[in-house]
Amino acid sequence: MKNESQKKTITERLVKASGAKWLCLIIGIMVVFFYVRPIGLPVPISQTTKSFYDVIEALPENSVVGIQNVLTPTGYAEQKGQVIAIYTHLFVRPLKLVFFNVWVATSPPIVATAMELVPREVLQKRQYGKDYAIYGYVAGEERSMVAIGNNFWDAYPVDTAGTPTSSIPMMSGIRTAKDFAVIVHICAMFPSTDAAIRVWIQTFKVRVVMAVDSSNYMALMPYYPAIVPAILNGVRGGAEYEILIKRPGDSLAFTDAISGMAVILIGALFVGNVLFYQRKQVKT
Amino acid sequence: MSNETVRRTLPLVVTIVVALIMFLDYYTGAPVVVDFSRTITSWSVVIGLFGQLLGVVALISINARHLQKKTPKRWYFSIMMLATLFLFLAIGLATTASGAIYQLMYNNIVVPLESAMMGVLGFYFIIGGYKAFRGFSLDVAAFMLSLLAILLMLAPIATAIWPGFTDIGGWIQLVPNRAAQRGVLIGVSLGAIVLAFNTLLGRERGYLGG
Numbered sequence: 120m121k122n123e124s125q126k127k128t129i130t131e132r133l134v135k136a137s138g139a140k141w142l143c144l145i146i147g148i149m150v151v152f153f154y155v156r157p158i159g160l161p162v163p164i165s166q167t168t169k170s171f172y173d174v175i176e177a178l179p180e181n182s183v184v185g186i187q188n189v190l191t192p193t194g195y196a197e198q199k200g201q202v203i204a205i206y207t208h209l210f211v212r213p214l215k216l217v218f219f220n221v222w223v224a225t226s227p228p229i230v231a232t233a234m235e236l237v238p239r240e241v242l243q244k245r246q247y248g249k250d251y252a253i254y255g256y257v258a259g260e261e262r263s264m265v266a267i268g269n270n271f272w273d274a275y276p277v278d279t280a281g282t283p284t285s286s287i288p289m290m291s292g293i294r295t296a297k298d299f300a301v302i303v304h305i306c307a308m309f310p311s312t313d314a315a316i317r318v319w320i321q322t323f324k325v326r327v328v329m330a331v332d333s334s335n336y337m338a339l340m341p342y343y344p345a346i347v348p349a350i351l352n353g354v355r356g357g358a359e360y361e362i363l364i365k366r367p368g369d370s371l372a373f374t375d376a377i378s379g380m381a382v383i384l385i386g387a388l389f390v391g392n393v394l395f396y397q398r399k400q401v402k403t
Numbered sequence: 404m405s406n407e408t409v410r411r412t413l414p415l416v417v418t419i420v421v422a423l424i425m426f427l428d429y430y431t432g433a434p435v436v437v438d439f440s441r442t443i444t445s446w447s448v449v450i451g452l453f454g455q456l457l458g459v460v461a462l463i464s465i466n467a468r469h470l471q472k473k474t475p476k477r478w479y480f481s482i483m484m485l486a487t488l489f490l491f492l493a494i495g496l497a498t499t500a501s502g503a504i505y506q507l508m509y510n511n512i513v514v515p516l517e518s519a520m521m522g523v524l525g526f527y528f529i530i531g532g533y534k535a536f537r538g539f540s541l542d543v544a545a546f547m548l549s550l551l552a553i554l555l556m557l558a559p560i561a562t563a564i565w566p567g568f569t570d571i572g573g574w575i576q577l578v579p580n581r582a583a584q585r586g587v588l589i590g591v592s593l594g595a596i597v598l599a600f601n602t603l604l605g606r607e608r609g610y611l612g613g
Contacts, residue, residue, distance in 0.1 A: 142533070143526045150525075160559035163569055192517035224455070227500040228509040255500065259451030266448050269441045274448065279501050322429075333557070340576055341585040355557045378560035380525065385554075387533035388547065395537035 146383055153375035162374055167336075168359040170349035174301060174328050175208055182300035183215045183293055185325075187264070187315065189222040190229040194307025197332045200370025201357030202233045202305055205330055208364045209303070210241045215289050216251035217299075219275065221263045222311045224256050227279065238366070248287045255279045261314040268296035268323045296323035307332040312339060320346060330356065411611050418610075422603045462488070549575050 178184065186209070190198070209216055218234075220226035230253065234242075245251055254275045257263040266274040271294055272284050284290050292298060302325050304315045312335055319325045326348065329339060333353035343350055351360060354377060357370030421443060427433065428440035466481035474481075494505050536547040555561035556572020601607035 142530060146526055146529060160563050162559050163562055163566065165569075165573075192514040193521045195514065196518035196521045225513075228506055229514070231501045231506055232510055232514075253501075257448055258455055259448040262444055262447040262451065266441075266444045269444060273445055279499065281499075337576065337580055338584060340581045341588055352557075374559050378558040380529070381554045381558035381561060384529050384532055385551070387529055388536050388551075391533040391537045 142383075142387065146380065149379035149383060150376045153379050154372050157372045157375045158378075160375060160378060162355070162358050162362060162371070164359045164363065165352070165356070167343060167350045167352060168356050168363065170344065171328050171330070171351050171356075172208070172349075172360065172363045174326070174349050175205075175212060175303075178212065178214060178300055180213045181215055183217065183298055184209060185299045185302045186216060186218045187302055187304045187306075187319075188218065188220045188226045188230050189304070189306030189308050189311040190220075190226040190233075191223055191307055192225060192229065194332050195229050197353050198305065198307060198330065198357065199233070200354060200368050200373065201330050201351050201360055202229075203236045203368055204357055204360040204364055204366065204370065205303060205305065205351070206233060206237045207241055207366060208360070210237055210245050210251070211364070214250075215293070216245075217254065217271075217290075217293060218251065219254040219267065220256040221267070222260050222306070222308055222314075224258070227255050231279075248282075249289055252284075252287050252290060253279050260311070261318060264314060264318040265322070268318060268325075270295060271298075296325050299325050301325070302327045303330065304328070305330045307335060309335055309338055316342060316346060411608070414611055415605050415608070419603060419605055422599070426603070459488070549579070 175184075186206075190202070195202070218230055220230060234253070247253075255278075257267065257274050259266065263274065272290070275284055277283055278287060296319065302315070302319050304312065304319075304327055306312060306315075306329070312329060312331060315327055315329070319327045328349040329347055330351035331339060331353070333355070336350060336352040336356070339347060339350050351357065354370050354373045357368075358374045361368045361371045424436060424440050424443060427436045463485065466484050469477050469481040470485070472478075491505070491508065494502070494508065498505050500506075500509075532550070536543055536550075552568070552572045552575045555568040556576075561568045598607060
């Protein structure tokens with residue numbers, strides 16, 4: 120009588136011998152390899168990303184844009200490229216930018232880091248206090264968004280440097296939600312996207328575009344395009360945006376790694392099924 | 404005032420009054436109610452901050468207890484937790500979150516650690532996919548095909564081979580996914596309305612501790 124190991128198929132024995140740790144190693148090497156040496160496969164632009172770009176491009180000069188950040192270190196791993204691309208595009212355009220943070224206290228240091236990664240030549244053309252202002256974190260999740268929309272000055276009496284809002288020149292005309300032409304909601308926290316829709320779109324009637332991670336992207340589909348006119352989808356959306364603003368960056372470098380992961384996953388699914396049916400045959 | 408009044412009746416009255424004000428603010432827009440609701444919203448931001456402070460106090464208290472009792476396999480983590488907490492707190496207070504030292508610590512400790520945790524998920528997904536998507540029952544096949552469609556839509560290598568993957572993935576996103584998500588949303592929203600009415604009527608007392 121054959122024992123258990125003899126019943127196993129050749130493929131199964133090969134996979135078992137190599138083990139999951141080798142699969143993990145291959146994935147790791149693949150991701151690092153493609154990040155260091157991207158092949159540069161073409162990335163078609165999706166409609167959701169194109170809409171995002173168009174919304175920002177269509178804003179008249181001196182329009183006020185609120186950048187509502189809900190960034191976490193976990194989500195930033197996926198969103199870094201898109202965050203930098205969005206900030207860069209916003210700074211390139213002649214707009215009044217108000218950066219603020221809600222929902223998670225982890226956001227302000229990430230915004231500060233991302234700001235340092237915006238190309239110097241772009242940032243140097245904009246003047247703090249005249250063209251943009253950066254505010255910290257306000258606790259209270261959805262209620263903080265309501266408070267900001269009701270009275271920005273009350274919610275944020277000072278900016279991150281401690282300068283009173285009343286003495287920041289560009290803030291003189293920005294007091295309530297109606298002063299914002301559009302809110303750019305950047306986040307990887309699902310409840311905050313729903314809250315942003317309830318507060319900014321439904322209550323204050325302000326247009327909102329969103330930049331989210333891939334899992335939130337799917338959850339936002341019911342709102343697209345009627346309620347949320349534009350959405351950026353994780354690394355892929357970031358890569359598409361980098362192409363649109365003609366500044367290749369982190370996301371574009373990662374798209375080849377996504378291709379690598381897709382090939383490995385499809386391979387793993389194929390091997391898994393071959394094993395399954397071979398085993399089934401052995402049993403019968 | 405009796406203990407029961409303080410613990411249950413008073414919070415219940417506060418909840419009902421606040422909920423009513425918010426309700427009237429949204430549906431009537433009467434200036435007096437709007438002003439009052441805005442004031443309450445500002446208060447709620449302050450209350451939120453106190454909530455966070457309470458969280459920090461609870462965290463310190465729990466870890467200090469572990470340290471005091473020298474809980475096996477735990478106390479050294481508590482030392483690490485408290486040391487990190489106070490270090491970040493001190494530097495954050497001294498230099499603010501935008502300060503150079505705080506940024507340096509945050510970017511080189513917190514961000515890589517949390518990103519690594521997220522990155523590990525990728526490995527689990529692939530190994531999970533290899534183990535779970537075996538055999539072609541209707542459920543597994545539907546799940547696997549939608550997974551493949553989305554994956555191939557996102558992977559430039561696939562769309563470079565055949566641009567049709569974009570359309571297939573897009574259709575999955577915009578039709579079945581959107582329909583299912585909308586169903587879930589409507590269900591959740593109806594549940595939220597029921598919960599809101601129950602809270603308004605004082606029937607929902609779960610937040611008071613049962």
